[in-house]
Amino acid sequence: MIFVPFIGIDNHRRCVTFMAGLIANESTESYIWLLKTFLKAFGSQPSMIVTDQDAAMKNAINIVLSQSRHRLCMWYINKKLSDKVPSKVFNHPEFKKTFHKTVWDSKIHPEESEASWSSLIQNFDLQSNSWLSVMFDMRNFQLSSLMQTTSRSECDQCLLDHQSLTTNSIYKTFLPIERFTTDVYTRSNFFIVQK
Template structure:
């Protein structure tokens, strides 16, 4: 690909046995798109795509038509902070060291640690879709988990100020008697 287009970017690492470990690649179109649509990006490593269960992580932006655009990809062996730091450093190098204004991810401590170190000027936010999809697993004891999930979504989407969100969140947790839920408490702290 690099021979066909000099703006194609790729980088890889190998392990101690000299076997391929991690790969990052970005095509020329994605590099150009980042210049126009890289103000807020989503980094997602939740895709398992092959028999080796290597997560396929992707960087995605949104164009002027509200459509998702691919800004880069990586195959990674380990979902730890060091791997994410390497991936983000390679991607950032490819993009001329221009950090996005914001980055949206799932709730991953290793990913958050990597973002804090490699993209310190980017605002890190959690993906609402990922949060809401975890509710049934994280709030198991509830008979009315669907009602809680709907109310939680309303609090997140319909609060217009931080103060309103905080008031409504506390009320939601209290009304469903979930003050002791470790996951929700951790989410609140994040």
């Protein structure tokens, strides 16, 4: 049995498990059944879905959740990177710096992004790397830096909320509301109010 969690971010910007399912196999049919069950329980399609690169899941999402934007999880892509590029390239500090600057900049224009990607491929002699070519071809599908992982245990937001329990806030004003929000809000909402 395969465990499939449905994880999202609530109104307090915390990761929560909305639903979980068990499927017999990772086929398109199994994912279709699971997604239809999700729709039956929640009544509407989510605005965005972040997954790994599972082809069967992608097919099922296209069929059942056609109104949702489907994004690929950057955490999974980063995890694969060390296996997909030569080690001398992966260990080169400029490669990682350039790669991350190219894929994590949400404000970069498409032309700049493509130029940066081309420069990365040329500078590190990666023209024959088929995995990077496939990733580039998927750029219209879009990668999601909004949510780095689909797993609750690695969710950055959850880590920030955990830190709010174990670290002290740094106050920028003498206003009472700033201290009040430390007790009432999650760390991420505290930063919004503080700003």
